Amino acid sequence: MAGKIQLECANVIQTMHLQLDQESKLPAYVQIRNLLRQQILHGDLPSGERLPPERELARSLGVSRTTVVSAYGELKAEGLVQGHVGRGTIVVGSADWMDAQPIAWPACFSGMGRRIARYAQPAELLTLRLNSQPVVVSLALGVPDPALLPPERLTQAWEAVVERLGAGAVGPCPVQGIPAVRELICTRARQRGLEVSPDSVTMVNGSQHGLDLLLRLLVEPGDTVLVEVPTYFVGLQCFQSRGVRIVGVPVDEDGMDVERVELLLARYRPRLIYTVPTYQNPTGATMSLKRRERLLALAQQYQVPIVEDDPFGDLYFDEPPPPPIKALDRHGHVLYLSTFSKSLAPGLRVGWLVAPGPVVQRAALLNGMAELHPNTVGQHLVVEFARRGWLEELIAQARATYKARCLSMNAALQRRRLPGSRWAVPGGGMFLWLQLPEQVDVQDLLAKTVQKGVAFLPGSLMYPTGGPRNVCRLNFSVPDETAIEQGITTIVTAARQLLRRPAEAPEGQVVTSPIV
Numbered sequence: 001m002a003g004k005i006q007l008e009c010a011n012v013i014q015t016m017h018l019q020l021d022q023e024s025k026l027p028a029y030v031q032i033r034n035l036l037r038q039q040i041l042h043g044d045l046p047s048g049e050r051l052p053p054e055r056e057l058a059r060s061l062g063v064s065r066t067t068v069v070s071a072y073g074e075l076k077a078e079g080l081v082q083g084h085v086g087r088g089t090i091v092v093g094s095a096d097w098m099d100a101q102p103i104a105w106p107a108c109f110s111g112m113g114r115r116i117a118r119y120a121q122p123a124e125l126l127t128l129r130l131n132s133q134p135v136v137v138s139l140a141l142g143v144p145d146p147a148l149l150p151p152e153r154l155t156q157a158w159e160a161v162v163e164r165l166g167a168g169a170v171g172p173c174p175v176q177g178i179p180a181v182r183e184l185i186c187t188r189a190r191q192r193g194l195e196v197s198p199d200s201v202t203m204v205n206g207s208q209h210g211l212d213l214l215l216r217l218l219v220e221p222g223d224t225v226l227v228e229v230p231t232y233f234v235g236l237q238c239f240q241s242r243g244v245r246i247v248g249v250p251v252d253e254d255g256m257d258v259e260r261v262e263l264l265l266a267r268y269r270p271r272l273i274y275t276v277p278t279y280q281n282p283t284g285a286t287m288s289l290k291r292r293e294r295l296l297a298l299a300q301q302y303q304v305p306i307v308e309d310d311p312f313g314d315l316y317f318d319e320p321p322p323p324p325i326k327a328l329d330r331h332g333h334v335l336y337l338s339t340f341s342k343s344l345a346p347g348l349r350v351g352w353l354v355a356p357g358p359v360v361q362r363a364a365l366l367n368g369m370a371e372l373h374p375n376t377v378g379q380h381l382v383v384e385f386a387r388r389g390w391l392e393e394l395i396a397q398a399r400a401t402y403k404a405r406c407l408s409m410n411a412a413l414q415r416r417r418l419p420g421s422r423w424a425v426p427g428g429g430m431f432l433w434l435q436l437p438e439q440v441d442v443q444d445l446l447a448k449t450v451q452k453g454v455a456f457l458p459g460s461l462m463y464p465t466g467g468p469r470n471v472c473r474l475n476f477s478v479p480d481e482t483a484i485e486q487g488i489t490t491i492v493t494a495a496r497q498l499l500r501r502p503a504e505a506p507e508g509q510v511v512t513s514p515i516v
Helices: 002-016 028-041 054-061 065-077 094-098 111-119 151-170 179-190 207-218 233-241 258-268 289-302 357-371 376-387 390-415 442-452 481-499
Strands: 081-084 088-091 201-204 224-229 245-252 272-275 306-309 334-339 351-354 431-435 471-475
Touching (some): 054 065, 065 081, 065 088, 179 201, 201 207, 207 272, 207 351, 207 357, 224 258, 233 245, 245 258, 289 306, 351 357, 376 390, 442 471
Parallel strands (some): 224 245, 224 272, 272 306, 306 334
Antiparallel strands (some): 081 088, 201 351, 431 471
């Protein structure tokens, strides 16, 4: 009888075609588990089939019995086989295993995981697919013109970095960033009136990343923050995804209306004040020096930190802007963020945070837990560009180019002025804020302009709730003068058509297809 059982086992093993790869780095038990799992799921080993006894299979394959026991144990843990006393190891079959219900992910998400689906990617900011019309002119972006960065300079800079550093060019770096780039940040900051030491600087992958780090350090769900309205829409999404209460402070031609801040500080006791005081995104407004001084005084009085986001400070057209609020700060109330993403290239992801020691240390530690260290390659490239004198040259070229394009946009709007429309020419940055007649809903306007290949950013995205429907942000850093002329002509023409449209258009009609 024993001989008959052994013969049956040998036949089963032979039909299973199990063969271990002696050259594989996978342990033998993992190879056995994988081979058996594949045959079970493919139906080659049907439900009810008995697997060979551990000892017989081990002998056949030239491995220890413990190896086979481990492989069978893995299959049991996955629910593919079951052990029965007196019957051995039986295939359960793939049906039950394959028919298992998928995990209910919505129930698994944390509070932030649920909120982020509502705020992190509004439909209007994804890929444009309205009526299958391609975008010919985009006034919706917020990046530098890539044509201003010659590819040959990137090549030369990178070759120089590799020649100097070898494999270290793509190696790790200190969690606060490469010392050379932090020295560069300090040198450039002093030119704008900031007294900064390398120890007070930590590098981040863009100022957006720095804002996220600060929010993780400073706020909890339910906390209150003061934020300019309108404001940078991705920053707004960061606040919303954290579950904080956003209290808006209006922006006018001189930036944040600081006179309202004191009442809000006394009433809400917020955790922080967020501002983009220089060439503000989206309005292009610049906070006056008087308001900067007053805002800092209020922050000191109420012991509330200011998060100063300054990505556009280098992009002035004629006269430099007022000094950053951080340059006025003597007691560590201002947390200063900036980046080369707007002045050089967004893909480099080289930004920085200037803050008091306790904040910098914790931000660096938090960043180290999440990303180990900031972007090494981008930092080395920025340093090499600075060494060659290219960094300041490219920034100066961007200033001149964007000034010309901004003036071109203003001239196009003036030539085709729509009664009831308003805008102000900024002194720098990348954006012009256009207010259209109240009867024009920019979502309806967008639906018309994209059919002609022209996209822009609806202003309602820049408000936490219930922003006006007749405002939009127009970018002039990417499109050239010809594209700007085409874009403005298309927008104004479409707006005139909407103004002549019968009033009985469906209420609440919106553009559901997204834009870039």
